[in-house]
Amino acid sequence: MTGADPAPQVAGAAGAPGTAPAVPTRRGTELVMLAFAVVITLAAQCVVDITVTGSLRPELAAFGGWFTALWAVMHVVVRRFAPYADPLLLPAVALLSGLGLTMIHRLDLAGEQVGATATREDAPVQLVWATLGVGLFVAVLLVIRDHRLLSRFAYTLALVGLLLLALPAVLPASISSVNGAKIWIRLAGFSIQPGEFAKICLIVFFAAYLVDKRDVLALASRRVMGLELPRGRDLGPVVVAWLLSILVLVFERDLGSSLLLFGIFVVMLYVATERASWLVIGVGLFGAGAFLAYQLFGHVQVRVDTWLDPFAYRDEGGYQMVQSLLGLGTGGLFGAGLGGGRPDQVPVAKSDFIAAAIGEELGLFGLVAVIIVYLVLVERGLRSSLIVRDAFGKLLAAGLAFAVAWQVFVVLGGVTGLLPLTGLTTPFVAYGGSSLVANFALLAILVRISDAARRPAAPPVQPGPPQRAMLGEAPTEVVRP
Amino acid sequence: MNAPLRRVAISVLVLFTLLIVNVNYIQVVRSEELRADPGNRRVIYEEYDRQRGSIVVDGTEIALSVETDDDLTYLRQYPQGPLYAAVTGYYSVRYGARGIERTENDVLTGDDARLFTQRLSDLFTGRDPSGGDVVLTLDAATQQAAMAGLEGVTGAVVALEPSTGAILALASTPTFDPNLLSSHDAQGVADYAAGLEAADPDPRLNRAISDNYPPGSVFKVIVSAAALSSGEYTPDTVIPAPDLLTLPGTSTTLENFNGSRCDPSGEQPLIDALTISCNTAFALLGIELGEDRVREMAEAFGMDGEGLDIPMGTVGSSVGDIESDAALGQSSIGQRDVRMTPLQAAMVAAGVANDGTLMRPYLVDQLRAPDLTVIEQADPDELSEPVSPEVADQLTEMMVSVVAEGSGRAARIPGIDVAGKTGTAQVAPDVPDHNWFIGFAPADDPQIAVAVFVANGGGTGGDVSAPIARRVMEAYLEGGGG
Numbered sequence: 001m002t003g004a005d006p007a008p009q010v011a012g013a014a015g016a017p018g019t020a021p022a023v024p025t026r027r028g029t030e031l032v033m034l035a036f037a038v039v040i041t042l043a044a045q046c047v048v049d050i051t052v053t054g055s056l057r058p059e060l061a062a063f064g065g066w067f068t069a070l071w072a073v074m075h076v077v078v079r080r081f082a083p084y085a086d087p088l089l090l091p092a093v094a095l096l097s098g099l100g101l102t103m104i105h106r107l108d109l110a111g112e113q114v115g116a117t118a119t120r121e122d123a124p125v126q127l128v129w130a131t132l133g134v135g136l137f138v139a140v141l142l143v144i145r146d147h148r149l150l151s152r153f154a155y156t157l158a159l160v161g162l163l164l165l166a167l168p169a170v171l172p173a174s175i176s177s178v179n180g181a182k183i184w185i186r187l188a189g190f191s192i193q194p195g196e197f198a199k200i201c202l203i204v205f206f207a208a209y210l211v212d213k214r215d216v217l218a219l220a221s222r223r224v225m226g227l228e229l230p231r232g233r234d235l236g237p238v239v240v241a242w243l244l245s246i247l248v249l250v251f252e253r254d255l256g257s258s259l260l261l262f263g264i265f266v267v268m269l270y271v272a273t274e275r276a277s278w279l280v281i282g283v284g285l286f287g288a289g290a291f292l293a294y295q296l297f298g299h300v301q302v303r304v305d306t307w308l309d310p311f312a313y314r315d316e317g318g319y320q321m322v323q324s325l326l327g328l329g330t331g332g333l334f335g336a337g338l339g340g341g342r343p344d345q346v347p348v349a350k351s352d353f354i355a356a357a358i359g360e361e362l363g364l365f366g367l368v369a370v371i372i373v374y375l376v377l378v379e380r381g382l383r384s385s386l387i388v389r390d391a392f393g394k395l396l397a398a399g400l401a402f403a404v405a406w407q408v409f410v411v412l413g414g415v416t417g418l419l420p421l422t423g424l425t426t427p428f429v430a431y432g433g434s435s436l437v438a439n440f441a442l443l444a445i446l447v448r449i450s451d452a453a454r455r456p457a458a459p460p461v462q463p464g465p466p467q468r469a470m471l472g473e474a475p476t477e478v479v480r481p
Numbered sequence: 482m483n484a485p486l487r488r489v490a491i492s493v494l495v496l497f498t499l500l501i502v503n504v505n506y507i508q509v510v511r512s513e514e515l516r517a518d519p520g521n522r523r524v525i526y527e528e529y530d531r532q533r534g535s536i537v538v539d540g541t542e543i544a545l546s547v548e549t550d551d552d553l554t555y556l557r558q559y560p561q562g563p564l565y566a567a568v569t570g571y572y573s574v575r576y577g578a579r580g581i582e583r584t585e586n587d588v589l590t591g592d593d594a595r596l597f598t599q600r601l602s603d604l605f606t607g608r609d610p611s612g613g614d615v616v617l618t619l620d621a622a623t624q625q626a627a628m629a630g631l632e633g634v635t636g637a638v639v640a641l642e643p644s645t646g647a648i649l650a651l652a653s654t655p656t657f658d659p660n661l662l663s664s665h666d667a668q669g670v671a672d673y674a675a676g677l678e679a680a681d682p683d684p685r686l687n688r689a690i691s692d693n694y695p696p697g698s699v700f701k702v703i704v705s706a707a708a709l710s711s712g713e714y715t716p717d718t719v720i721p722a723p724d725l726l727t728l729p730g731t732s733t734t735l736e737n738f739n740g741s742r743c744d745p746s747g748e749q750p751l752i753d754a755l756t757i758s759c760n761t762a763f764a765l766l767g768i769e770l771g772e773d774r775v776r777e778m779a780e781a782f783g784m785d786g787e788g789l790d791i792p793m794g795t796v797g798s799s800v801g802d803i804e805s806d807a808a809l810g811q812s813s814i815g816q817r818d819v820r821m822t823p824l825q826a827a828m829v830a831a832g833v834a835n836d837g838t839l840m841r842p843y844l845v846d847q848l849r850a851p852d853l854t855v856i857e858q859a860d861p862d863e864l865s866e867p868v869s870p871e872v873a874d875q876l877t878e879m880m881v882s883v884v885a886e887g888s889g890r891a892a893r894i895p896g897i898d899v900a901g902k903t904g905t906a907q908v909a910p911d912v913p914d915h916n917w918f919i920g921f922a923p924a925d926d927p928q929i930a931v932a933v934f935v936a937n938g939g940g941t942g943g944d945v946s947a948p949i950a951r952r953v954m955e956a957y958l959e960g961g962g963g
Contacts, residue, residue: 271485314520322520328507329515330523342523360523364508368501375497382490386483394482398489405493409500418503 023456026087027079033091034071041067041098044338048102051339052109059124066127067098070134081141082451086384089450092377093428093443097436099370100429101126102338103350103357110344122350122431129433133440140444147448151392154208161201164194165244169251183254183423195248195257196425196438199264200445203403206265207396210272214391218273229277241265242285246293253299256410256422262286263406268399307420320347324415327360328367335363350431352423355415370429371412378405384450389457397449400442525574529553534589534612534851536569536581539621544569544582549665557582557663563656564628567637567687568619568844570793571659575670580687581615581844584792588613588848588856595848595856613856616847618647623929626956627652630949635682636935637689639827639842640953643927645861646831646840648791649957650931651824657684682936690788690795693820694934697906697942698758698888699917700779700815702829704767705755705879707778709872711770716752716875720769722762723747728807735764735810738905738941752879756887758903760814767813768806775813776800781867782829782839784821789864791824791844798825815904826904826932830919832865833880834900834927837873839864881924884947889918891947894955898924901950903942913939918946922954929957 042064049056071094078085105123144150150157168176168183176184184191210217217234245262248254266282293300302317310318310325323346331341343349343357350357359367381401385394404427411426413419425435507515516524532555536544543565546555557572559565570580578586587593591600591612603610620640627638631654640650661673677684686692708714722743726735737743743759754762767775779785779800788795801818803809811817821829824842832839841864848857868876880900883889889901901920908915916938921930931950938945 267489271482271489274482274485325507325511326515326518326521326523328504329512329518330521332508332512332516336523342526345522359504359508364504367504367508371497371500371504375494378493379490382486382493386486386490391482394486398482398486402489402493405496409496412500413503416500416503416507418499 023084023454025079025083027075027083030078030085030087030090031075033088034075034094037091037094037098038068038071040095041102044099044102045105047338048106048109049339051337052106063123063127066131067101070130074134074137077138077141078447081145082447084451084454084456085447086380086450086454088376088380089443089447092373092380093440095373096370096377096428097130099358100354100426100431101130103343103354103361103429104431106339106361107344107350107357109339110342125433126431126436129436130440132433133437136437137440137444137447140441141448144445144448147393147396147445147452148390150204150396150445151208151211154205157201158205158209161198161205162244164198164201165248165257166251167194169248183252183257191433193425193432193434195252195254196434197441199257199260199403200400200438200442202261203264203268203399204396204445206268207392207399210268211391211395214272217269217278218275228275230273230275230281239285242289246289253297254423255300255303255420256424259286259410259422260403260407260424262289263410264399264403267402267406268395271398272395303420307417310417320353321417321421323347324353324356325417327356328416331360331363331367333364335359335361335366337361351425352411352421352430353415354426354430355412358429359416371408374404374408374427378402378408380450381446384446384453388449388453390452393449393452397446397453400446403442404439526553528590529555529574531555531591532609532611533557533572534591534614534849536565536585536589537614537616538565538619538624541621543617544572544659551665553665556665557659559659559663562658562660564624565619566656566659567653567689568617568651569659571662573662573670574665575667576662576674580793581617584790585615585845585848588615591851593848593856596850599850599852611851613851614847614849614853615845616849617844618642618649618846618859619651619844620649620957620960622960623650623953623957624652626650626953627949628654628656630933630952631935634935634938634945635688636933636938636946637687637823638931638933638949638953639689639823640929640931640957641827641831641840641842643831643834643921643930644840646842646864647846647859647861648842648844649929650953651689651844653686653688655680655682655684687793688934688936689823690791690793691822693796693798693822693825694915694936695817695819695906695908696815696821696826697904697915697917698760698763698815699821699826699829699902699904699919699932699942700813700819701755701758701763702833702876702880702902702919703779703782703784704763704770704775704813705751706782706833706868706872706876707770707774708751708766709875710778710868711774714751716879717750719748719750720754720762721747721765722749722754722759723765724761726761726764726810728764728810729768730805731807733807735760735814737761752882755879755902756882758883758888763813764810768810772803772809775809776803778867781865782832783825783864788822789824789842791842793844795824796822798822815906823932823934826917826919826934827930828864830901830921830932831930832867833873833876834921834930835873836870837868838866877924880920884920888941888943889920889947891943892918892920892951892954894922894951894958897922897958899951899954900924900927901947903947905941905943908937913937914941916940916945917942918950920947920950920954922958929954 104126108121108123183193183195245258248258269278306313306318310321314322327346338361341360343360346353346356378401385397388394407424410422411424414421425432427439533546535542544559546557549556570582572578572582589612591610596613623640627650638650638652664670724742737760784798785800786797788797798821803812812819841862843859846859847855850856877900881898884892884899884901888903892899892901899922904917906915916935919932921927931953933946933950935945
């Protein structure tokens with residue numbers, strides 16, 4: 001048996017100098033898929049215009065050119081600065097955002113149709129936000145040439161994230177409150193949801209922190225019913241994260257962000273430590289928190305009650321939910337066709353309930369297709385996480401990909417009645433500038449990590465210990481000259 | 482960290498599968514239920530997005546859809562709303578459709594299978610799809626005369642073309658304005674509906690077809706028909722006509738209208754008994770004929786069955802249970818449990834008028850595609866042959882006598898022989914009688930058969946209902962109808 005299979009070892013060994021096989025960059029695949037997504041978007045735009053107004057709008061050419069240019073720029077930048085990036089990330093997002101823009105335009109038209117006064121054209125605004133998002137994407141790719149750079153700013157980002165998260169809570173309600181949730185900053189006609197950016201900052205921090213502390217957190221003190229429980233004093237971080245999400249819930253009345261942040265943290269903790277006990281503790285803490293919140297806060301009770309039986313509250317709190325379900329049901333298997341339904345019957349269809357609009361007009365097939373595209377995006381992100389070599393990159397990619405998955409699950413689950421409603425947005429699709437721009441930044445980091453994951457390992461430039469996370473052992477000052 | 486990562490990847494797959502399963506549940510399993518939910522305005526919007534076809538009488542649209550600026554693209558309008566309300570019904574966002582609007586909905590919306598090729602060509606030519614038209618058999622002048630005649634009273638008029646069964650007029654009062662139920666002003670519609678709900682007598686009740694009433698002496702035409710058909714009687718057969726009749730096996734007495742005397746001799750020819758509407762004579766005649774013959778004749782004229790669809794559903798008319806000769810006597814003069822709709826009463830007149838052949842009454846003459854091609858033309862259909870042509874002639878002779886010199890003189894039209902029969906039905910003590918008249922004209926070549934019903938008119942069929950019938954028949958004959 002000896003010496004029978006040396007080949008796999010060689011192939012598997014990273015960093016065989018000079019002999020690394022040429023890894024295909026797959027940029028051509030990405031280009032074809034992007035073209036596919038752009039063509040689908042433009043076709044959908046034509047269908048909407050013709051169905052609703054009978055003719056193509058004059059601005060359609062400009063929109064088409066602009067939208068195509070955005071993805072061309074993204075593609076070129078990726079080709080140049082992240083050539084080994086996963087080829088499916090960009091096309092998936094292109095399709096989602098194109099579909100989102102189309103649905104928003106379609107709902108704009110519906111608003112004009114019923115002769116509502118002072119209808120705002122939201123689709124062009126969303127296109128501007130998308131352009132800003134692409135700008136941020138390019139900036140992130142250009143500035144952060146190595147994702148490990150991010151770990152150096154972990155504590156700074158944590159501080160920024162917490163500030164962003166806390167800002168709406170301390171601002172007066174006139175600036176920060178929309179429909180009861182204090183998660184906005186509204187200035188000079190623009191509204192931003194700082195929580196969307198806070199999410200990314202905190203994920204970076206979680207990744208850096210957990211990589212640093214994972215050995216300690218993985219220490220078990222005793223086994224209880226087959227679970228290896230961590231030591232009592234190591235419970236600190238998870239309790240802090242839990243308190244944080246409770247605070248968000250209490251002061252910002254934002255069920256969604258609270259659930260989102262805590263879920264992401266627990267999953268990252270689990271991935272870092274490989275201890276299922278953290279999941280159990282997390283779920284337990286969440287359950288306790290949810291129960292307390294239900295007992296203490298009226299708005300949480302209303303949410304849960306309307307979730308359990310929206311039709312009983314159809315004229316009050318359940319109206320939106322009922323309209324969403326009626327739209328989905330009317331859409332049926334194939335949907336009413338783009339422009340053929342009445343998705344404007346659902347209040348705030350452009351943002352929170354855009355999935356209901358998609359389900360009504362594109363039917364079950366359309367909505368499931370959207371869910372599958374999200375699944376592709378998330379699983380490609382997790383795949384990058386699997387194959388990237390450094391622990392920080394692994395954890396960061398996992399956190400970001402899971403954040404998208406968790407957010408999609410919570411939002412779509414809410415809109416379709418699987419979960420109580422939360423105020424989260426549907427990533428890349430829903431109307432909302434902060435969400436879109438922030439998610440483009442998230443995408444940039446994922447692209448960066450996937451590039452590192454698939455890039456053939458360079459011969460070690462500096463021999464020596466691998467650059468592992470430097471947080472604990474070395475304060476950030478060390479790297480500064 | 483790869484082992485937990487894989488588990489996370491699988492968990493995501495599971496979560497998304499949950500989403501997909503749930504979406505399937507909502508969009509497939511619960512789809513029908515959600516689509517039909519009363520709170521789902523999408524179905525209504527879809528319906529109002531298409532131009533609904535018109536309902537046409539004599540080339541004039543009596544119901545049409547016009548484009549609006551509001552949320553619902555098309556508004557249903559009834560230019561002469563109250564006049565035709567008993568036929569058109571209404572088309573309401575809140576209360577749905579009634580009348581022809583309901584029964585012919587598929588054609589009016591364009592969903593009817595016969596309009597399929599039209600829809601297909603609309604699809605390819607890019608024309609906005611629209612519904613087909615429904616052309617009614619009504620005659621505008623006759624309908625107007627019927628409604629004018631019923632002004633101020635509660636009642637109904639049904640006029641038929643005897644040779645085809647085509648309905649020339651169908652009116653019921655008090656009426657309502659379908660425009661106010663079909664409006665897009667939800668509050669206005671609700672207020673108007675509440676007013677109708679509270680009104681007494683109920684304007685929503687279609688008295689011509691949706692309720693039945695004791696016909697009184699109108700039923701004597703059927704008893705006469707049974708007698709003549711038996712072969713044992715002619716119009717000149719002398720039958721007993723006492724002043725007072727004690728019903729067999731009881732101490733109940735039956736007298737003539739206002740206690741009057743039919744004939745000093747206590748007997749009279751059948752034709753005279755009908756002419757003056759002698760109660761005792763017909764009670765005895767019915768008893769003499771027996772329940773079977775009377776009931777069979779009533780059934781041959783359409784009673785005792787399910788109501789016909791004209792196409793609106795109608796309630797049936799009935800002779801009722803007859804458990805004794807006493808009951809038979811009372812039933813033979815159209816009292817006790819005998820009930821007729823005004824439509825049924827008109828059918829009795831029409832059957833006699835059409836040489837004893839009763840045609841199935843119908844309201845829809847043509848269905849037309851939006852391009853005016855006829856997709857269906859009514860085909861007159863024989864319902865039954867209650868009496869032979871000979872008996873029909875004898876009945877006509879007797880009914881002409883009623884109008885010429887009997888209780889129906891108020892229906893006389895100068896220069897034209899009119900056949901008819903009055904009816905004054907007791908409802909309850911201290912409640913005014915119902916007043917009926919059925920008839921047809923001209924007697925030798927009947928063009929129109931009519932039934933007039935005035936609820937609790939308080940007079941007799943002769944002085945309350947006969948003039949209305951005359952007005953209706955005149956309007957049709959002067960208009961050159963037929």
